Amino acid sequence: MTTWVGRTAVEIAAAVREKRATAREVVAEHLARIERVDGRVGAFRAVRAQAALAEADEVGARADLAELPLAGVPVAVKDNLAVRGESTRVGSAATPDTPAGDDHVTVARLRAAGAVVVGLTNVPELCVFGTTDGVHGTARNPWDTSRTAGGSSGGSAAAVAAGLVPVALGNDGMGSLRIPAANCGLVTIKPGHGVVPAGIGEGDWFGMSENGPLATTVEDARLLLSILADTDVVRRGAPGTYKVAVSLRSPLAGVTVSRPYADAAREAAGLLIRAGHQVRRADPPYPQSLSLTSLAHWTAGTAVDAQGLDPRLLARRTRVHAAVGRGFLPVVRRGGSREALRRRLEPFFDTYDVLLTPALARRSPKAAAWHERGWLPNLLANTAYSPLTPPWNLTGWPAMSVPFGTLPSGAPCAVQLVGRPGSEAELLELAGRLEERRPWRRTAPLD
Structure with missing residues (x-):
């Protein structure tokens, strides 16, 4: 008997399109694993x-059916995006338990492509923090269940x-x-x-929040992004040499x-050198004010999302x-610090194609x-382990x-x-080179 748990979205969709499997078989097997x-x-x-x-x-x-790129593929959806008939709780007791009347546009695009939504995943309250825990549950890292899965798309x-699903x-x-x-x-x-x-919360955290895929292979990530973007620009291009x-x-x-983590970056750089890319050590000119800019936008986004919710x-x-964020709202809404950061970093990406x-x-x-x-322990824990993502x-x-x-x-x-802007295809191409030369284990050994 063929098992579909652990297969990629590309493999599952091909099997369903070719009638080597049914969508019901695939979904039922994943529900049993859940x-x-x-x-x-x-x-x-x-x-x-049942749904x-x-x-x-x-x-x-x-x-x-024969044309669906995600035919029968089970997907999970983060619980801050509307799924028709389900409530959107955003990890909180303060949000209404009211079923959504329509799918978020990204969910609708996945369903139009043949995907089946099997559930909504846990998030930290209002998707604020880098640990996923709260009144609706705690998401753990399947590779080390003593550790948080991270956040806010931790579930x-x-x-x-x-x-539990091939993609999310x-x-x-x-x-x-x-x-x-x-x-x-x-x-x-x-x-x-x-x-x-986007359409995430109230204003997408001032346009900083973006929807995207989680996958076990670059091919699956590329497929989902193409469907979410409704465009061909992220299709695999001709191999190139990157700076x-x-x-x-x-x-x-x-x-x-x-x-x-430093060693991983060094080793990845060495792999890319051996693959023929031009690789140099170079630090972007991050401003000293970046910590304050990050804190201001992080907290201000939450201030907006919390409006109208019972603080109790x-x-x-x-x-x-x-x-804290309410105090930053006026300066964040002006947007000057983000534009200044872009102007400061643009010359770096005129010199280099990709930053590793x-x-x-x-x-x-x-x-x-x-x-x-308390807030301060959360702030310090988040900042200490995830300082490299906010600039982008x-x-x-x-x-x-x-x-x-x-890790050890x-x-x-x-x-x-x-x-730089518009380089999604190039990033996916380079990620694919890393995958080809240093494959990874795709699913945690939980059985």
Whole structure:
């Protein structure tokens, strides 16, 4: 008997299109794994078992089945994007438990391509922090369940890494795709501004938040991004030679990068040199003010999202984060600091095609009730382990996390690739080169 758990989205869709498998068989097998495994992982806030099987039957009966790029592929959706008939709780007790009338545009595009939504995944409250825990559950790293999966797309990342779904949908406002992907050994890409429809919360964190895929292969990430973007621009192009800058420096003053992550970036650089690319050590000219700019935008986004919610139902760390952000709203709304950052960094990307960095500074914090702790411990924990992602939300430029090597614990390590606006295809191409030369284990050994 063929098993579909652990197969890629590309493999599953091909089998369903060619009628070597039915969408119902594929979805049922993944639902069974969710029931068996998710109690240890905590990926899902809500599982749509019966609804997903009914939708799988609908996919199998579609007249255009043979043309569907995601035919019968089970997907998980981050719980801040609307799924028709399901509530969108955004990790909070303060949000209404009211079913959505329509799908978010990204969910609609996945369903139009033949995907089946099996559930909504756990997030930290209002998708603020880099640890996914709260009133609806705790998402753990399937490779090391003593550690958080990361955040805020932690549940989506955990679902893919645990083999509960082959691919998932998440989003990234300060690293919320790349952080959990790096923790859980996945490929993700935060597209540049405007490539994929956003519509995340109230104003997309001032245009910094982008929707994107979580996958176990570059091919699957490329496929999902193409569908989410509704464009051919991310199709695989002809191989090229890239000018790559390697930086091991944290963009945020006072934060250092641990040896495993620095070593991963060095080793990835060496691999790219051997593959014929022009690789040089070079640090982007990050301004000293970047820490304050990041904090201002991070907190101000939460201040906007918390408006209209009962503060008594919000966790303390969220209330404080929003209160800090309210003071920053006037300067953030003017947008001058982000434009100044872009102007400062643009000459660097006139010289280099791609920036290669560690994806994180150190492994993720312990899986714990961080939502019950104070704001300052959360702030310090987040900043200490994920300082390398925020600049590229502030600029609005594309950035990827790609698995590379392992940590001393045996959990995955990762590197980050960053490019200028419009370079999504080039980043995916370079990530594919890394994958070809240093393949990674795709699914955590939970059985």
